Amino acid sequence: MLADNSVLVIGAGIFGLTAALELRQRGYRVTVADPGPVPHPLAASNDVSRMVRLDYGADGLYSSLGAEAIEGWHRWNARWGRDLYHEDGFLLMTSVPMASGSFEQDSYSLLTERGFPIEKLLAGDLASRYPHWNADHYIDGYFNPRAGWAAAAEITAALAHDAIDSGVSIVTGFAATRLVQNGDRVTGAAASDGRELLAEWVLVAAGVWTTVLLPDLADRMWPVGQPIFYFKPSNPENYRAPSFPPWGADIPRTGWYGFPANCEGVVKMANHGPGRRVHPDADRLTLPEQEAHCRAFLAESLPSLAALPLYGSKMCLYCDTWDGDFWIGRDPARQGLVVSTGGSGHAFKFGPVLGGLAADALEGIENPYTKRFAWRSLGELKSEEIRYTGE
Ligand SMILES: Cc1cc2nc3c(=O)[nH]c(=O)nc-3n(C[C@H](O)[C@H](O)[C@H](O)COP(=O)(O)OP(=O)(O)OC[C@H]3O[C@@H](n4cnc5c(N)ncnc54)[C@H](O)[C@@H]3O)c2cc1C
Structure with a gap:
């Protein structure tokens, strides 16, 4: 065993990079391995935007974590000297009166x-206030000004730079194919060409590829494909806050949510639904019926976009855990192994606090979130709180 405070992080998405930065700050020697480039083209952390909000139904724990994260987004904006988190608010609309429960x-x-x-x-x-929306259809809702969206791909790239600046070594061209073990202690990872990276601790943050390395977790987390659609209106300035903030339209019933036009004038919308279970390396294509579903929603809800040609689309993969909670914990059976993943379609917004949670797990430090996100058996519920996950 190497008793040298070294950590090998596998995966340079939001979970891996934030863990690397935090561990470096706590005095560890950190190496991050990823097939590269970073952000990886297929990584969930690589997209034009991710929703940031603390609206989580009655689930006070995620709401508290979201509030901590938003403080962090403002700190990161200040550190970067530019706004990669845009606090444009969140417009939640319903076609039925908002009812208790x-x-x-x-x-x-x-x-x-x-x-x-x-x-x-x-x-x-x-x-x-929001004239693009069909006001005959959406009769209730609210606007939360303490929310917005994060420019995900730019943020992932900025975090990789920050990590390198702070002394983290990022090794690209390294796709781990197996963990290296000495008895019940994990001591590193090996790539298909035989190269090995060794460390005192291994922190697996490989998103949907986690179960390729750790197949014993495949009964508790799996990749689920969700469609994303992009449109490019000729007047993108009309599709920005305040008249067009990030939105959710009947989310628990339809799954549709979306974003204002980004700096390139691209308006993005996506569906959070049951999705389809796929292999992590499956083609990232949407299906014709998913586009038809999107267009039917637009015709009813957002008619000014309904006739536009598609600017782009892709299938993006959630790493869904069986209970929708993140998976940030030490393996009770293998020493030296920590896993930080299980984003379940809603983790990017917590970027500024994810690294602290992973570092606490590695160091065995209890925090208010430890139990909810811990390594757990199938069927083990951590609380009776109402669960809502989503983007
Ligand atoms: C369609 C969609 C919409 C979403 N919307 C939102 C949203 O609005 N708000 C929100 O908060 N969250 C959202 N999410 C969730 C969020 O994007 C993810 O939870 C988060 O980005 C996952 O980060 P990650 O680090 O676990 O995985 P990834 O970003 O996928 O990173 C995993 C990394 O591991 C690397 N890797 C894989 N295999 C290996 C290996 N063998 N060896 C080394 N490295 C490896 C990959 O190259 C990759 O860089 C959405 C997700 C999707 C798919």
Whole structure:
């Protein structure tokens, strides 16, 4: 065993890079291995945008973590000297009155109780403030100003630079094919060409590829394909906040959510639904019926985009855990092994706090989130809280 405070992080997505940065700050010698380039073209952390919000129904734990993360996004913007997190707010619309026990009403109640200045939509607000939306269809909802979107690919690239600047070594061209073990202790990882990277600790953060390296976890997490669609209107300035903030439209019932136009004028929308279980290396193509589903939604909800040609589309893979909670913990059976993954379609927003959670897991430090995200058996529920996951 190498008793030298060294950590090998496998995977340079948001989980891996934030863990590397935090561990480096705590005094470890950190190497990150990834097939590269970083951000990897197929990584979930590599896309134009990711939603940042703390609206999690009655689930106070994720809402608290989201509030901590938003403080972190502002710190990162200041550190980078440019806004890669855009606090444009979050518009939640419903086609039915918000009822007690619904995701929307529970989010509204919890956030209001916690003192966030949530603006309930009153009759006429949708038509006057957010005129792209069909105000005959969406009759209720609210606007949360403490939310926004993160320029995911740019952030992942910025974190890789920060990691290198802080002394982390990023080794690209290294796709781990197996863990190296000495008895029950994990001591490194090997690539298909026989190269080995050895360390005192191995932290696997390989997103949907985690179970390729750790097949014994395949009953508790798996890749699920979700469609994303991109449009490029001729007047992108009309599709930006304040009149077109990040949005969710009947999310628990339809799964549709989306973003304002980015700096290239691209408007993105996506569906959070059951998805399809796929292999991590499956083609990342959307299906014709998924585009038809998207267009039917637009015709009913956002008619000004409905007739535009598709600018692009792709299937993006969630690493879904069986209970929708992240997986950030030490393996109780193999010494020296930590896994930080299981984003379940909603982890990017927590980027500024993920590294701390992973480093705490490695060091055995308890925090309020330890139990919920711990290494766990199938069927083991950590709390009775209502679960809502989503983008
Ligand atoms: C369609 C879609 C929409 C989403 N929307 C949102 C949203 O709006 N808000 C939000 O908060 N979250 C969202 N998410 C979730 C979020 O993007 C993910 O939870 C998060 O990016 C996962 O990060 P990761 O580091 O686990 O994985 P990844 O970003 O996929 O990184 C894994 C890395 O591991 C590397 N790797 C793989 N195999 C190996 C190996 N053998 N050896 C070495 N390296 C390896 C890969 O190259 C990759 O760089 C969405 C996800 C998807 C797919």
